[in-house]
Amino acid sequence: MNTTALKQKSSNQTNKTKQLSGAEMVIEAMIEQGVDTIFGYPGGAVLPIYDALFQQNKIKHILCRHEQGAAHAAEGYARSTGKTGVILVTSGPGATNAVTGLTDALLDSIPLVCITGQVPTFLIGNDAFQEADTTGITRPCTKHNYLVKNVNDLPNIMHEAFHVAGTGRPGPVVIDLPKDIQFAEGDYIAKDKAITHMYKPQTDPDMAAIEQAVEMIANAKKPIFYTGGGVINAGPKASKDLTEFVKATGYPITSTLMGLGAFPAHDEQWLGMLGMHGTYEANWSMHDCDVMINIGARFDDRVTGDVTKFSPNSKKIHVDIDPSSINKIIHVDLPIIGDAGKTIEAMLNVWKDKGYKTNHEELNKWWSQIDEWRAVKCLSYKKSDTIIKPQYALERLNHFLQKNEKETGQESFITTEVGQHQMWAAQFLPFNKPNRWMTSGGLGTMGYGLPAAIGTQLGNPDGMVVDVAGEASILMNIQEMSTAVQYNLPVKIFILNNQWMGMVRQWQELLHGERYSQSYTESLPDFVKLAEAYGGVGLRATTPDELDGVIEQMLQTDKVTIVDVNVCQSENCFPMIPSGKAHNEMILAADAEKFDKKLV
Amino acid sequence: MTEDEKKNQSVYGDSPGERKIARHTLSILVDNEPGVLSRIIGLFSGRGYNIDSLTVAEVSEKLNQSRITVVITGTPDVIEQIINLLARLVPVHKVTDLTVLGPHIERDLVLIKIASNQDDLLKAYDIANEYGAIVTDKTEESYVFQYVDTTAKVDEFLEKITPFGMKNISRTGSAAMSCGKEKF
Ligand SMILES: Cc1ncc(C[n+]2csc(CCOP(=O)(O)OP(=O)(O)O)c2C)c(N)n1
Numbered sequence: 001m002n003t004t005a006l007k008q009k010s011s012n013q014t015n016k017t018k019q020l021s022g023a024e025m026v027i028e029a030m031i032e033q034g035v036d037t038i039f040g041y042p043g044g045a046v047l048p049i050y051d052a053l054f055q056q057n058k059i060k061h062i063l064c065r066h067e068q069g070a071a072h073a074a075e076g077y078a079r080s081t082g083k084t085g086v087i088l089v090t091s092g093p094g095a096t097n098a099v100t101g102l103t104d105a106l107l108d109s110i111p112l113v114c115i116t117g118q119v120p121t122f123l124i125g126n127d128a129f130q131e132a133d134t135t136g137i138t139r140p141c142t143k144h145n146y147l148v149k150n151v152n153d154l155p156n157i158m159h160e161a162f163h164v165a166g167t168g169r170p171g172p173v174v175i176d177l178p179k180d181i182q183f184a185e186g187d188y189i190a191k192d193k194a195i196t197h198m199y200k201p202q203t204d205p206d207m208a209a210i211e212q213a214v215e216m217i218a219n220a221k222k223p224i225f226y227t228g229g230g231v232i233n234a235g236p237k238a239s240k241d242l243t244e245f246v247k248a249t250g251y252p253i254t255s256t257l258m259g260l261g262a263f264p265a266h267d268e269q270w271l272g273m274l275g276m277h278g279t280y281e282a283n284w285s286m287h288d289c290d291v292m293i294n295i296g297a298r299f300d301d302r303v304t305g306d307v308t309k310f311s312p313n314s315k316k317i318h319v320d321i322d323p324s325s326i327n328k329i330i331h332v333d334l335p336i337i338g339d340a341g342k343t344i345e346a347m348l349n350v351w352k353d354k355g356y357k358t359n360h361e362e363l364n365k366w367w368s369q370i371d372e373w374r375a376v377k378c379l380s381y382k383k384s385d386t387i388i389k390p391q392y393a394l395e396r397l398n399h400f401l402q403k404n405e406k407e408t409g410q411e412s413f414i415t416t417e418v419g420q421h422q423m424w425a426a427q428f429l430p431f432n433k434p435n436r437w438m439t440s441g442g443l444g445t446m447g448y449g450l451p452a453a454i455g456t457q458l459g460n461p462d463g464m465v466v467d468v469a470g471e472a473s474i475l476m477n478i479q480e481m482s483t484a485v486q487y488n489l490p491v492k493i494f495i496l497n498n499q500w501m502g503m504v505r506q507w508q509e510l511l512h513g514e515r516y517s518q519s520y521t522e523s524l525p526d527f528v529k530l531a532e533a534y535g536g537v538g539l540r541a542t543t544p545d546e547l548d549g550v551i552e553q554m555l556q557t558d559k560v561t562i563v564d565v566n567v568c569q570s571e572n573c574f575p576m577i578p579s580g581k582a583h584n585e586m587i588l589a590a591d592a593e594k595f596d597k598k599l600v
Numbered sequence: 601m602t603e604d605e606k607k608n609q610s611v612y613g614d615s616p617g618e619r620k621i622a623r624h625t626l627s628i629l630v631d632n633e634p635g636v637l638s639r640i641i642g643l644f645s646g647r648g649y650n651i652d653s654l655t656v657a658e659v660s661e662k663l664n665q666s667r668i669t670v671v672i673t674g675t676p677d678v679i680e681q682i683i684n685l686l687a688r689l690v691p692v693h694k695v696t697d698l699t700v701l702g703p704h705i706e707r708d709l710v711l712i713k714i715a716s717n718q719d720d721l722l723k724a725y726d727i728a729n730e731y732g733a734i735v736t737d738k739t740e741e742s743y744v745f746q747y748v749d750t751t752a753k754v755d756e757f758l759e760k761i762t763p764f765g766m767k768n769i770s771r772t773g774s775a776a777m778s779c780g781k782e783k784f
């Protein structure tokens with residue numbers, strides 16, 4: 001922050017502006033930024049802000065039970081509403097507890113503003129009680145951070161933090177606010193008078209590059225759209241335009257874990273998710289395509305597999321808002337820096353204005369090839385009458401969610417924890433709209449799903465919010481049950497309980513000689529009683545016949561509900577591309593028996 | 601276990617192996633605010649990139665801006681990545697790769713203290729003279745020379761003069777600027 005300029009600005013304004021305490025400025029700036037819900041946990045170093053919160057009624061504070069929970073709840077809120085999530089935590093342990101959530105938001109590009117209390121300025125560096133070097137700790141896990149040392153800088157910093165969090169590639173921003181600054185009085189600066197910083201990322205794409213891209217797209221013989229979270233972050237219009245563009249071309253489309261929902265999964269051009277646990281048809285199409293149209297995805301290592309063998313014969317177009325994503329992992333032929341939404345709109349306009357047409361003859365050949373891959377039915381699994389297969393449980397969940405949506409108009413929102421259940425959810429639950437799917441992609445944070453569901457439910461009070469969970473992950477933020485009970489949030493926790501850290505067990509089975517080191521989840525609680533102990537509803541299904549009834553019951557409850565679905569313990573998640581392998585070296589369920597377990 | 605089998609077990613892919621590396625001089629204009637240097641250094645250390653040298657000083661009090669000159673060695677991919685990562689930091693205004701931009705001037709400054717017998721001192725003085733170094737301090741038994749030139753020239757000077765009783769060296773990183781009338 002340019003302090004000299006700031007001082008000038010604030011002295012010019014003394015007559016006009018109102019005097020507020022630092023704590024009041026925080027509230028005032030949030031209100032001006034359109035914040036109505038924040039997630040937090042009080043403590044000594046933020047008491048003045050909690051006092052100011054107490055004396056107003058425009059901002060609702062949600063008391064989570066752990067600062068990590070508050071951070072993930074803010075993420076869920078942000079991802080399902082498109083707004084910036086806000087967290088308020090105390091100094092020291094409050095701030096360090098929030099670090100996992102901040103890192104999660106950084107890797108998944110989620111806009112957050114996190115206000116951390118700090119010891120008074122005159123004690124900073126003295127190892128004071130509950131002091132931590134918060135700006136030092138969070139520098140590598142935030143998009144930007146601030147330590148406020150003068151109350152007159154605070155209003156600008158608040159406004160700038162929201163600007164930085166939400167503009168360009170979104171991300172988390174920390175404002176570390178010493179307690180004496182919260183008490184000090186200064187001139188408040190309104191949002192429209194605030195000095196916006198130099199931070200002006202490029203969001204308008206280069207039109208010459210767009211023209212070139214559309215020409216490449218039109219001339220493609222074996223094209224594929226590969227889209228990511230950037231499309232979701234660009235807002236609902238981007239998803240709408242993407243769908244229109246993809247329909248206009250007739251080309252196949254796949255997406256990353258983060259991008260699910262930008263294109264409707266019920267459409268026949270949809271190939272399913274790609275990557276390590278992506279579909280056979282999506283990964284083979286990526287491998288064999290001649291033109292790859294990457295919009296808002298970043299060639300993550302879970303997606304590319306072996307980079308030297310990644311889609312060897314294609315020309316690649318890469319649209320990204322962050323120039324540092326370009327050529328980071330995969331060399332591309334045509335980079336376009338810009339907002340995914342603006343870029344798709346521009347491409348669609350060029351396609352229409354120039355009257356481009358698809359080469360149907362070539363495209364038909366490409367589709368018949370893809371249909372052969374589809375015929376492999378890579379997501380098939382062995383059904384059982386006696387034991388609940390996790391895939392089956394999700395198929396039934398999906399059936400009843402769709403039915404509920406049709407009958408009542410209530411929209412479904414899915415969050416997940418991390419593990420096999422997360423990948424199965426991505427494979428078996430179809431997403432037809434953006435902002436309906438909240439999962440920890442980049443960081444893979446166990447314990448994300450329940451707090452994210454809480455944030456999602458707060459942002460979408462009429463929605464049906466389900467956390468697809470594993471029995472190990474759910475225990476990492478189980479304390480948030482209390483939050484759900486306190487605020488009457490009827491989130492549903494659908495545990496695919498395989499009694500194992502399934503994803504770890506799978507790797508150990510396939511790659512570590514079946515030595516199951518520490519992956520059995522011993523001494524699990526009785527989840528039904530646990531739900532009841534918190535004041536929620538607990539349900540259990542142990543056989544396939546019980547499943548439908550239990551799901552129907554779950555959809556009827558008006559309280560937080562845990563459903564303990566006892567699933568097959570030995571099921572593995574396929575298809576799977578072992579790390580460092582190419583897209584065409586995928587293992588299918590049918591091959592699993594043949595998989596060489598004697599590797600080690 | 602063979603190397604290949606070990607690789608197959610990793611949750612990550614293989615490392616990409618060796619590529620051609622080159623030395624680049626970057627000039628970075630930043631807001632002079634607390635923490636800006638650690639943001640920049642953290643970006644290098646966080647990704648395992650090595651800094652060859654670094655120079656930083658305020659260049660405009662009025663605009664409250666500093667210039668950081670960083671010399672790094674890396675593959676073209678790494679350099680491109682570093683520039684993009686630097687550019688996206690909020691307090692960074694402009695990043696210029698002087699090496700790519702064209703002819704430019706780079707200067708390091710070194711202070712070297714020589715303390716020895718008269719014979720060696722004389723030889724050291726002759727070398728300093730030959731290189732155009734300046735005597736900045738002098739006693740019966742010692743000299744402190746100041747020398748300014750490119751990194752390579754400074755290395756060469758130090759190598760020559762060191763044997764004659766080097767006691768201490770203090771050296772800056774490079775300050776750099778493009779040739780001609782352009783701003784950078
Ligand atoms: C915080 C955290 N610790 C460890 C891991 C590594 N990890 C990834 S999946 C997994 C097992 C998850 O088990 P569970 O929640 O039961 O899901 P399942 O795979 O059985 O469906 C573990 C330990 C992680 N992703 N996050």
Ligand SMILES: [Mg+2]
Pocket residue numbers: 419470471472496497498499500501502
């Ligand atoms: Mg499990």
